[in-house]
Amino acid sequence: MRHRVRLESQSSTQSSSGEPANVWTLVATRWMAIRPLSGNEQFVWQQRGARVSHRFGMRWMSGLEPRMRLVWDSRVFDVQWVDQDPKKASAVLYADELVGEAP
Secondary structure, three states: OOOEEEEEEEEEEEOEEEEEEEEEEEEEEEEEEEEEEOOOHHHHHHHOOOOOOEEEEEEEOOOOOOOOOOOOEEEEEEEEEEEEOOOOOOEEEEEEEEOOOOO
């Protein structure tokens, strides 16, 4: 685990003009192992109905949800699936890179 990645969750607030606005809030910053998925692995995820491009491995933490996003360097990833194993103290997040999305 050699990459520093931010975990963020979306919350709704009110803008100064009184209109609803969605903002991303930092949940945690963690060290993670990042691996792009092969074509075969991506195909398997497509069969499940999810578009996934990367696998993020990290130490287990509570509160991980598929509605979160990951920010690594200037790249943004939408979490599609969370696989946690508290017995092994590990978690794997499968995410799709959002091209053109600003952190």
